[in-house]
Structures are given as C-alpha cells and as structure tokens.
Amino acid sequence: MNKIYPICVIGGGSAGVMAVLRTVLNNDETLFFPGTKKDRKKSREKWVKKVENMPGHLEYTRGIQEPNLESLNWLAEGVFKKKFHWKKDLGVTSLVKTGDVFKVTDSEDQVYECKHVILCTGVTDVQPHIQESIRDILPFANKQTADYCLRCDGHHVFDKELAIIGETNSTAWVAIMLYERYRNTTVNILTNGKKVEFSDETSKLLEAYKIEVHDEEIMQILGDVRSGSLDGFVLSEGKNISAEICFISLGMIVYNELAIAAGAEVDQRGFVLTNPKGETNIDGLYIAGDLRAGLKKQIYTAWDSAVDAADDINAKIRRENRKKVLELN
C-alpha cells in the first residue's frame, strides 16, 4: 500500500512556507513542494525586494526568499526533521482527488498520496508590454522605481513625479488614491494605446486633481537600467512624459489551474473560494495566500491564512485520533 501523507503543501512563497512551518511544528508529517525554478520565476515571492511595511524585514534585500530560507533550513535540521519532506526545486503538475485521498503528481512525474492539501500557488502581476516586450520594465521593477503593490510600496511615490500604467477605472483610482495621500505635483496615467472610458465621478476627480490621461502607446522607457533610476516615458508621436516612479495597474494572473483541476470553485476573477478557515468546496483542499478569494494580497495575510489552514487540518487529525482513543476505551 502507498504511503498516505497527512498533509501536502504546494507553493514555497509567503503562504507555503508559513503553512509548512505551522504543520511541521504541529507535528503533522508534511510533504512540501516549493515549485520549480520556472514556477518561482513566475511568482511574486521572487520579485519582492525590500519589505518596508512589516516590522523586522528591513535588513533583507529579498524580503520573502531570505527569511523563508532561514526558516526552511531550521526546520530541515531541527527536532521535527523526520516530519518534513522538502522536495527542493519540484513543482506539482497535477492534483486529483480520488476517494478521500489526493493524488499529487510532481514535475518529475512521481505520484504521491495525501489526505489534506494546502495550495499556495499565488498570483502574478500583469506587466506592461513596451513595443510587445515586457523586458523593458523589469530593470525598473528590480530597483522599485516601477511598483505594483499599493499597500507595500505606495509610500515610494512621496515627493516624486508619478506615472500610473493601466487601462481601467481601477487604474484611475490608483492614481486618485496616491494623489490624495501624497499630493504629488505631477501624476499622469499612461494607458499604453488603449482608449479608456472613465465613470463621471472618476473623470471629475481626475480633472480636479489635474491628473492627465495619455492614451498613446508607450514606445520607450527613459532612465538608467543599471541603477533603475527612472526619468520618464516616450509615447507615440514623440510625446515625452516625465516620471521618477511608476505604478503598474494592469491586474493579476491567478495561478488557479491545480485548484480548478481538483474541482474547487473560483470567483469571477479566478480567486479560489473558501470557508473562513481556507477550505474549499473540496473536502481537505485548503487555499492560503494570494490565491484565496477575499483576502488582502499581502505577506501577513498569506501567513495568517496559512496558519488557519494548518491548524484546521491539525484539529481534524486530532479529532479523528481522539475518536479512535475513545472507541478503544
């Protein structure tokens, strides 16, 4: 008979590492797939640099990966090491529930059986295409002069000329919110060639705050790719927009494929629906982190949702064991 692992954690970002930390410290044997190098490259954990909106993180230059690795190494060497099966550099390619176990296939085609799964595959932010390529924005994203997350990095715009790249009413609200908070002297919205109709209220506020909307295509980013210092953008027809910092507001790609394949329900944007403990409509399948519907997309919410899932599974395991004890006595 195959071994059935009590818990499998899929994803090695903020939620996945907190999930595995909690399940192993709860003394529940855990199989852990952090993802392949390719999975990690597509994830947010890889792109997070300095974390300034949480205490204790200022020393790290890669604010998710560095502390995560410290905790994983500590677990792998510590007293619970026999309960921790860390499948380094492996991802999961298939997740199917058969009877009351999940069959998990890894990126090397090995199949495992697990009783509970905490899925933490996250999301990624849509990048702007400059002349059909996303490469041009990346050096600036690396140096945080192109930012994505308002709660994390919104404060970077203070006292700077600001541009917002995006093409929806939400983009306009990112601009409005940042202006209301930081009163930047220059705020421009760049729709990168898309014609956008804003609601009446939005248009009135943009006008009142002197936020201009430019619907020409972005042809070039001005600045120094080495230092990441941003000077602005050249739009089609030669228009120059000055900007020292930009925010990207183009939405998210949700990595929900495994959840959907296992039968989990998702909302209109693709985030996976769960109960308050993070369990989906599929018994034993839990979601933590950015993938879960209705949560802030932040490290601390990823942590909290991971702990809720791990502890709920532990309570189920303990209840089952307790039942057996009572039956025997």
Ligand SMILES: Cc1cc2nc3c(=O)[nH]c(=O)nc-3n(C[C@H](O)[C@H](O)[C@H](O)COP(=O)(O)OP(=O)(O)OC[C@H]3O[C@@H](n4cnc5c(N)ncnc54)[C@H](O)[C@@H]3O)c2cc1C
């Ligand atoms: C540029 C940027 C800066 C940010 N800064 C901050 C900040 O300062 N403070 C803050 O609180 N939040 C910040 N955030 C948000 C934060 O990154 C996310 O909320 C957090 O990473 C979510 O954790 P997660 O585990 O859900 O996803 P992620 O951390 O993105 O992890 C997803 C994991 O899933 C794995 N994976 C994907 N597919 C598979 C698969 N098939 N099999 C196995 N594994 C798989 C990946 O390898 C990865 O390890 C920032 C986001 C961005 C984009």
